Amino acid sequence: MNLEELTKYYDFSGKTIVITGGAGILGGEMACALVGCRASVAVLDRDPKLFDRFVNRIDTSVGKCIVVYGDVLNRDVLEETAKKIIEDFGRIDILINAAGGNNPRASTSADRSFFDLPTDAVRFVFDLNLLGTIIPSQVFGRYMAKQGEGIIINVSSMNSFRPLTRIPAYSAAKAGVSNFTQWLAVHMAQEYSPKIRVNAIAPGFFLTDQNRFLLTEEKSGELTDRGRQIVSHTPMGRFGNPEDLLGTLLWLMSPASAFVTGVVVPVDGGFSAFAGV
Numbered sequence: 634m635n636l637e638e639l640t641k642y643y644d645f646s647g648k649t650i651v652i653t654g655g656a657g658i659l660g661g662e663m664a665c666a667l668v669g670c671r672a673s674v675a676v677l678d679r680d681p682k683l684f685d686r687f688v689n690r691i692d693t694s695v696g697k698c699i700v701v702y703g704d705v706l707n708r709d710v711l712e713e714t715a716k717k718i719i720e721d722f723g724r725i726d727i728l729i730n731a732a733g734g735n736n737p738r739a740s741t742s743a744d745r746s747f748f749d750l751p752t753d754a755v756r757f758v759f760d761l762n763l764l765g766t767i768i769p770s771q772v773f774g775r776y777m778a779k780q781g782e783g784i785i786i787n788v789s790s791m792n793s794f795r796p797l798t799r800i801p802a803y804s805a806a807k808a809g810v811s812n813f814t815q816w817l818a819v820h821m822a823q824e825y826s827p828k829i830r831v832n833a834i835a836p837g838f839f840l841t842d843q844n845r846f847l848l849t850e851e852k853s854g855e856l857t858d859r860g861r862q863i864v865s866h867t868p869m870g871r872f873g874n875p876e877d878l879l880g881t882l883l884w885l886m887s888p889a890s891a892f893v894t895g896v897v898v899p900v901d902g903g904f905s906a907f908a909g910v
């Protein structure tokens with residue numbers, strides 16, 4: 634191994650990468666970086682217009698990018714979207730399942746006890762995170778099974794290791810994502826090809842639109858009590874920046890991790906290692 638060989642590992646020329654939730658904060662950051670690494674990226678989202686936030690950072694003189702409509706819970710729509718991506722790019726090499734998130738109605742609070750959490754809100758969170766990872770893996774994974782190679786990266790959470798207070802549905806759903814990551818890694822390797830790898834990233838705490846006003850005060854921008862607790866339990870003493878995920882993502886997608894499958898990698902500033910004392 635030398636520097637030239639190592640650099641080639643991170644050149645994704647000719648690789649097609651589908652990112653669900655690709656117009657979101659973390660997915661969008663990944664899309665920008667991957668186009669910059671010469672990939673052909675399909676940004677898939679139920680609101681593709683959101684990706685306009687990133688458009689001026691996409692360097693199409695280096696890689697390629699299309700933005701396509703897709704609902705991760707609608708298999709028929711995803712099948713059609715997959716055909717469109719194949720028409721444009723010819724194959725599907727890598728799937729990043731980044732669509733996901735919580736719903737405030739599925740969180741406990743002073744006004745909403747666990748006993749009163751509406752079933753439809755709990756189901757929404759389970760579906761979005763778990764089914765929303767399983768269904769795209771079925772649709773896009775089938776192409777990988779036919780090719781005999783491919784990579785799937787799921788996005789789990791700190792909640793999958795130990796649940797945080799207040800968010801039972803999100804925690805259980807993300808634990809499901811981590812468990813499914815292991816299951817699918819074994820299944821793909823044994824039933825289809827050991828060249829199909831499935832791994833997950835478990836981000837720590839990143840300030841995004843979903844959690845901004847849970848972690849910081851809307852008016853002052855100061856940390857909330859919960860935000861302060863999180864930072865004080867993060868040995869590196871800060872929230873993550875979206876670009877903090879990129880090194881792990883690129884490693885899991887590159888031949889540098891050719892013998893790695895079924896793992897969930899925390900990118901959390903040490904949060905999951907810290908006992909709090």
Ligand SMILES: NC(=O)c1ccc[n+]([C@@H]2O[C@H](COP(=O)([O-])OP(=O)(O)OC[C@H]3O[C@@H](n4cnc5c(N)ncnc54)[C@H](OP(=O)(O)O)[C@@H]3O)[C@@H](O)[C@H]2O)c1
Nearest residue numbers: 654656657658659679704705732733734790836838839841
């Ligand atoms: N931010 C964090 O600290 C953190 C920590 C751990 C894990 N994560 C996980 O990281 C992933 C990305 O989160 P993020 O912070 O970047 O959130 P985000 O900005 O809300 O991105 C999620 C994207 O998924 C889209 N989406 C929602 N439902 C969809 C559906 N049914 N089909 C297709 N797309 C759909 C969203 O669109 P809409 O805006 O229209 O809903 C949004 O563009 C999620 O899985 C999240 O759970 C985030």
